[in-house]
Amino acid sequence: MSKPEAKKVDRRKFLAGVAVVGAAAVTADSARAAVLPNGQIAPVAPSALRPSTLMAQVDNGVHAPPAALGTHAGLTQGRPGSDYMLDVIKSLNIDYVVTNPASSCRGLHDSIVTYGDNKKPELITAMHEESATAMAHGYFKASGKPMIALCHGTVGLQHAAMAVYNAWCDRAPVIMMIGNSLDATQRRPGVPTTHSVQDPGSLIRDFTKWDDQPTSLGHFGESMVRAYRIALTPPYEPVLIVMDEDLQEKGFAADAFPVIPKFVMPTAAAGDPNGVREAARMLVAAENPVIVADRAARSQNGVNLLVQLAELLQATVIDQGGRMNFPNLHPLYARGGGPIATADVVLGLELTDFFGTVNNFTDSAEVTQGPRVKPGTKLISIGMGDVYIRANYQDFQRYQPVDIAIGADAEATLPMLVEYVKAEITAARRAVIDKRGQAAAAAFANSADRMRTDAAGGAWNATPISTARLSAELWAAIKNEDWALVARDQSVSFWPHRMWNFSKYHQYIGHSGGAGVGYGLPAAVGGALAHKANGRLAVNIQPDGDCMYAPGALWTAAHHNIPLLTVMHNNRAYHQETMHLQRMATWRERRVDRWKIGTTIENPNMNFAKLAESMGVVGIGPIENPNDLAPALKRALEVVKSGEPVLVDVVAQPR
Amino acid sequence: MKRILLSVAALAGAAAFFAFSNAPIAEAAQAQGDVARGQAAFERIGCWACHGHQGQGGSTGPKIAPNPLAFPAFSGFVRTTSGEMPPFTARVLPDQDLRDIHAFLMSVPAAPAVATIPLLQ
Numbered sequence: 001m002s003k004p005e006a007k008k009v010d011r012r013k014f015l016a017g018v019a020v021v022g023a024a025a026v027t028a029d030s031a032r033a034a035v036l037p038n039g040q041i042a043p044v045a046p047s048a049l050r051p052s053t054l055m056a057q058v059d060n061g062v063h064a065p066p067a068a069l070g071t072h073a074g075l076t077q078g079r080p081g082s083d084y085m086l087d088v089i090k091s092l093n094i095d096y097v098v099t100n101p102a103s104s105c106r107g108l109h110d111s112i113v114t115y116g117d118n119k120k121p122e123l124i125t126a127m128h129e130e131s132a133t134a135m136a137h138g139y140f141k142a143s144g145k146p147m148i149a150l151c152h153g154t155v156g157l158q159h160a161a162m163a164v165y166n167a168w169c170d171r172a173p174v175i176m177m178i179g180n181s182l183d184a185t186q187r188r189p190g191v192p193t194t195h196s197v198q199d200p201g202s203l204i205r206d207f208t209k210w211d212d213q214p215t216s217l218g219h220f221g222e223s224m225v226r227a228y229r230i231a232l233t234p235p236y237e238p239v240l241i242v243m244d245e246d247l248q249e250k251g252f253a254a255d256a257f258p259v260i261p262k263f264v265m266p267t268a269a270a271g272d273p274n275g276v277r278e279a280a281r282m283l284v285a286a287e288n289p290v291i292v293a294d295r296a297a298r299s300q301n302g303v304n305l306l307v308q309l310a311e312l313l314q315a316t317v318i319d320q321g322g323r324m325n326f327p328n329l330h331p332l333y334a335r336g337g338g339p340i341a342t343a344d345v346v347l348g349l350e351l352t353d354f355f356g357t358v359n360n361f362t363d364s365a366e367v368t369q370g371p372r373v374k375p376g377t378k379l380i381s382i383g384m385g386d387v388y389i390r391a392n393y394q395d396f397q398r399y400q401p402v403d404i405a406i407g408a409d410a411e412a413t414l415p416m417l418v419e420y421v422k423a424e425i426t427a428a429r430r431a432v433i434d435k436r437g438q439a440a441a442a443a444f445a446n447s448a449d450r451m452r453t454d455a456a457g458g459a460w461n462a463t464p465i466s467t468a469r470l471s472a473e474l475w476a477a478i479k480n481e482d483w484a485l486v487a488r489d490q491s492v493s494f495w496p497h498r499m500w501n502f503s504k505y506h507q508y509i510g511h512s513g514g515a516g517v518g519y520g521l522p523a524a525v526g527g528a529l530a531h532k533a534n535g536r537l538a539v540n541i542q543p544d545g546d547c548m549y550a551p552g553a554l555w556t557a558a559h560h561n562i563p564l565l566t567v568m569h570n571n572r573a574y575h576q577e578t579m580h581l582q583r584m585a586t587w588r589e590r591r592v593d594r595w596k597i598g599t600t601i602e603n604p605n606m607n608f609a610k611l612a613e614s615m616g617v618v619g620i621g622p623i624e625n626p627n628d629l630a631p632a633l634k635r636a637l638e639v640v641k642s643g644e645p646v647l648v649d650v651v652a653q654p655r
Numbered sequence: 656m657k658r659i660l661l662s663v664a665a666l667a668g669a670a671a672f673f674a675f676s677n678a679p680i681a682e683a684a685q686a687q688g689d690v691a692r693g694q695a696a697f698e699r700i701g702c703w704a705c706h707g708h709q710g711q712g713g714s715t716g717p718k719i720a721p722n723p724l725a726f727p728a729f730s731g732f733v734r735t736t737s738g739e740m741p742p743f744t745a746r747v748l749p750d751q752d753l754r755d756i757h758a759f760l761m762s763v764p765a766a767p768a769v770a771t772i773p774l775l776q
Contacts, residue, residue, distance in 0.1 A: 467713065475774075490714065655714050
């Protein structure tokens with residue numbers, strides 16, 4: 001039996017601590033609001049909805065410990081350490097732990113399903129660690145709450161690594177937890193030792209924000225709460241906590257569990273007022289300012305603030321789609337990146353790739369590149385990219401010189417920028433701005449007409465089914481529902497963003513971040529799990545190649561009754577690669593008919609409806625005639641409304 | 656090297672222009688195109704990968720049918736482009752195949768009028 005660790009929980013002191021922390025949080029918010037310009041007390045925009053742990057922390061303190069265990073040497077002597085670990089997790093108000101079961105995590109696994117009665121957190125079974133991580137990734141973006149991905153040490157984390165990189169690039173605070181056995185004298189020989197590692201965090205340290213391998217329960221408590229806080233301090237990023245197997249499994253005296261450290265939700269860093277004021281002056285003075293947003297909005301509040309800023313300036317907004325930043329039917333929404341070419345000031349908000357935003361790069365036999373903006377165009381950057389950066393992986397993209405660089409969180413900075421812009425607009429500028437707005441509205445109306453013409457001319461009645469037709473039929477089926485797209489729409493030529501009405505933050509979760517294939521289906525399942533709590537219809541447009549990396553996610557959806565409408569974009573190829581192969585052959589003047597070798601998914605063709613059914617998901621299709629789409633989607637909607645997942649296999653045009 | 660390549664591309668473009676600026680010859684060449692063979696070539700060499708099976712275009716390539724460019728301009732572009740679309744020289748895409756592909760694109764029926772499609776209203 002281990003010696004007692006630290007102090008036991010004193011509920012009275014714990015509650016007092018929670019109250020103090022809560023008061024401190026309120027004070028901190030008030031202080032931040034008072035910093036706004038020229039001594040004015042600007043109205044404080046409503047805070048982003050952040051997950052609260054206060055009630056979970058209070059609730060956690062009232063659990064009575066189970067009866068003492070360990071009546072003989074063959075039993076655990078005392079309370080298992082993993083019960084304390086679960087207490088800490090519960091204090092963070094985690095709803096789900098998604099796992100592919102692993103012996104190195106067996107202690108915590110047991111605590112979740114027995115001591116914790118599999119409630120808050122509930123265990124979700126994934127069929128691959130990469131899928132588990134992607135589910136946690138998608139879940140966060142749809143819910144705003146982190147989920148834990150619980151993986152086997154070494155091989156499990158190796159499986160998960162690509163998905164962690166996606167989360168890193170996409171700024172998603174996935175909480176990775178793995179098991180590991182540090183003490184060579186205590187771990188089982190053979191495979192368990194093969195699966196042990198001195199420094200598991202090194203495997204993903206280049207693309208996680210923080211990791212630790214605690215060696216005591218007190219250490220675990222501190223590190224778990226610290227990890228959660230770090231992950232949720234913008235920029236959100238994944239973290240890793242390694243649970244020592246021995247620490248999970250050994251028993252502790254009934255009063256030996258340490259106090260659970262208190263937690264308060266961190267606030268985001270807003271920009272330096274001088275820099276923000278200068279940016280406001282530049283924007284107001286511009287003749288044609290353009291706003292570009294990638295992961296600017298972290299909540300509906302971010303969307304609202306961006307709308308407010310755009311309308312104040314009557315500036316066109318290019319939403320690069322890392323998140324839902326701006327309503328796509330707003331007259332200032334740009335359909336495509338064209339406005340960059342005529343901008344005299346570009347405001348980049350949390351851009352992943354500012355260089356690529358303002359420069360052309362042609363992938364030709366001899367690379368050509370050059371500016372996409374006019375000479376003299378001023379560039380303003382607001383984002384955490386320069387504040388938080390790592391050297392090895394190149395997700396930070398090429399260096400782009402700018403005129404004003406504000407190292408701060410965009411959403412947290414927008415209230416200040418809005419106030420400064422208001423202060424800078426004179427009556428004369430107001431007239432210029434209003435005129436600009438009228439031109440933008442006219443251009444937007446024209447683009448809407450062009451969309452309809454393009455859709456009709458886009459092989460509307462063709463087989464394979466056009467991506468425009470697929471998107472239009474799907475929109476007709478869901479538009480009167482409370483829907484959310486839990487997938488990217490790039491593979492279908494962004495037709496949903498041209499046709500549908502995205503107005504709320506939760507209606508779009510962006511993309512994988514790192515473009516690691518195999519993200520789509522499990523992330524959609526994670527997103528659907530989040531939307532299930534609100535009775536929201538989750539819709540996934542699923543590329544076929546991506547699906548086959550992790551088809552087991554379908555089983556997870558069926559097993560856990562996660563309603564998800566998946567519509568396959570089945571173009572029977574790793575389509576992007578077909579184009580690369582053609583490019584190689586033409587540059588080299590070789591056979592251009594060989595591109596199918598190694599890039600297509602045909603002969604035999606996949607039957608995704610049967611694949612779905614094999615895993616307990618209702619499968620419909622394959623649908624090859626566009627006139628069959630509407631009835632298929634109607635049936636699918638009935639299934640998903642009953643609370644079950646459904647998949648419609650649509651054989652479609654490549655893009 | 657880049658300058659040389661651009662010059663070569665310009666010369667090739669000019670050559671293509673002059674080669675097809677003779678209208679009767681161009682018309683005759685176009686007339687020789689075979690729709691069925693053109694569709695097969697369009698599929699075989701994978702034009703559809705970027706432009707769609709009906710040449711309707713998408714996020715990876717522009718719309719090229721119905722109503723494709725006239726053959727001289729079409730041929731000149733295919734042979735000499737140096738942008739995102741790689742140039743298809745006569746070594747990899749014989750003239751007859753190119754004429755057939757153009758004939759296929761010419762055969763793609765006109766799109767239905769937007770007003771006749773309820774989903775687009």
